[in-house]
Amino acid sequence: MFDKSKWIQLPRNVLVGHEVLEELSAAVSELYLSGRPLLVTSPTPNEIAGDRVRAQFDDPATVTISEASFDSVERVIEVGNEVGAGYLVALGGGKAIDTAKMASDSLDCGFISVPTAASHDGIVSGRSSIPEGDTRHSVAADPPLAVVADTEILADAPWELTTAGCADIISNYTAVKDWQLAHRLKNVEYSEYSGALSQMTAEMLVGNSDSIKKGLEESAWVVVKALVSSGVAMSIAGSSRPASGAEHLFSHQLDRLVPNGALHGHQVGVGSIVTEYLHSGEQGEWRDIRDALDTMGAPTTAAGLGISDETVIEALTTAHTIRDRYTILGDGVSEEAAIEAATFTGVI
Numbered sequence: 001m002f003d004k005s006k007w008i009q010l011p012r013n014v015l016v017g018h019e020v021l022e023e024l025s026a027a028v029s030e031l032y033l034s035g036r037p038l039l040v041t042s043p044t045p046n047e048i049a050g051d052r053v054r055a056q057f058d059d060p061a062t063v064t065i066s067e068a069s070f071d072s073v074e075r076v077i078e079v080g081n082e083v084g085a086g087y088l089v090a091l092g093g094g095k096a097i098d099t100a101k102m103a104s105d106s107l108d109c110g111f112i113s114v115p116t117a118a119s120h121d122g123i124v125s126g127r128s129s130i131p132e133g134d135t136r137h138s139v140a141a142d143p144p145l146a147v148v149a150d151t152e153i154l155a156d157a158p159w160e161l162t163t164a165g166c167a168d169i170i171s172n173y174t175a176v177k178d179w180q181l182a183h184r185l186k187n188v189e190y191s192e193y194s195g196a197l198s199q200m201t202a203e204m205l206v207g208n209s210d211s212i213k214k215g216l217e218e219s220a221w222v223v224v225k226a227l228v229s230s231g232v233a234m235s236i237a238g239s240s241r242p243a244s245g246a247e248h249l250f251s252h253q254l255d256r257l258v259p260n261g262a263l264h265g266h267q268v269g270v271g272s273i274v275t276e277y278l279h280s281g282e283q284g285e286w287r288d289i290r291d292a293l294d295t296m297g298a299p300t301t302a303a304g305l306g307i308s309d310e311t312v313i314e315a316l317t318t319a320h321t322i323r324d325r326y327t328i329l330g331d332g333v334s335e336e337a338a339i340e341a342a343t344f345t346g347v348i
């Protein structure tokens with residue numbers, strides 16, 4: 001097996017638009033993929049678009065997973081070997097797509113991402129986060145060979161999934177600040193191209209926040225393009241650094257403290273408000289982040305996440321311990337500083 005850690009791996013084709021789902025088989029043939037397709041999906045996405053996917057292939061197999069876990073990955077590998085899958089088609093949100101991402105590696109085949117929700121950048125990136133023990137952050141994986149993002153389906157998805165995807169992008173703003181800080185203080189390798197692309201993606205979305213409207217296909221198109229851009233930034237960097245800083249450590253810690261709590265994007269969005277305050281203080285741009293999230297209807301407070309103030313403070317003061325990734329949290333934010341930041345920004 002090659003060491004692909006220095007490769008910049010990107011999807012070959014990204015189809016975004018109204019009813020592009022009908023072009024899925026064309027996208028597959030353009031990739032010279034052969035063999036039997038295995039559709040990896042979860043119950044609701046399968047109801048929504050499973051038949052439209054299966055109708056485009058001669059003899060597709062389907063495996064439905066209900067949770068993102070290594071058991072699900074093993075199940076997909078088992079079925080993939082049983083049916084002799086030539087490639088995987090992941091239809092759904094992050095659960096189905098991450099599971100297919102991991103299984104395709106073991107099956108030594110490629111996968112196509114067909115997101116039914118624009119809920120975070122994992123739907124297009126080369127990162128996969130299947131919970132394993134205490135670990136909640138992503139690991140490197142091959143990105144999809146192609147992404148087929150049907151904006152009609154995405155625009156019909158629950159609005160909270162789209163605002164979660166927006167918040168995941170907006171959080172790139174503080175992620176890049178943490179990456180630059182780690183570069184300055186810890187000599188962490190930094191990519192100007194990747195950092196600039198990620199920061200621009202977040203700033204463009206913040207700048208467009210009032211045009212991101214529920215049910216609008218145009219909005220789904222804008223969000224997907226931003227998620228793709230974030231995935232490209234991570235591929236250039238060869239890590240999730242351009243899109244994951246202290247706000248993500250905070251979210252991963254919340255995932256451990258409150259399993260099945262709020263959506264990933266919503267958690268990192270609230271985290272970004274606080275970490276921007278920790279970076280730049282009262283006059284920082286934490287209000288811009290908060291207002292952009294609020295404009296879209298994404299949570300901006302602990303209450304909005306359905307998580308207690310105490311848990312938010314516990315996550316902020318312990319998040320630095322969960323990953324070897326230097327951020328504004330440094331070697332640990334004091335409880336006093338965490339309470340001050342969360343209170344001043346209205347998060348608690």
Ligand SMILES: NC(=O)c1ccc[n+]([C@@H]2O[C@H](COP(=O)([O-])OP(=O)(O)OC[C@H]3O[C@@H](n4cnc5c(N)ncnc54)[C@H](O)[C@@H]3O)[C@@H](O)[C@H]2O)c1
Pocket residue numbers: 042043044045048068092093094095096098116117119120121122123125127128129130131138153154156157158161263264
């Ligand atoms: N790879 C990464 O970088 C990354 C980043 C963040 C989260 N994740 C992982 O992704 C998962 C969370 O992603 P998610 O929130 O998309 O999860 P998900 O796939 O569970 O989707 C969320 C819910 O929305 C439903 N849904 C999806 N599309 C729909 C549609 N069009 N209409 C109605 N309902 C729809 C799903 O059935 C599910 O119940 C977790 O497993 C998390 O660990 C990965």
Ligand SMILES: O=P(O)(O)OC[C@@H](O)CO
Pocket residue numbers: 120121122127129136137138139168240243244245248249
């Ligand atoms: O590596 P992590 O922290 O899981 O980040 C991946 C993705 O959530 C970035 O938006």
Ligand SMILES: [Zn+2]
Pocket residue numbers: 120121168243244248264268
């Ligand atoms: Zn994220």
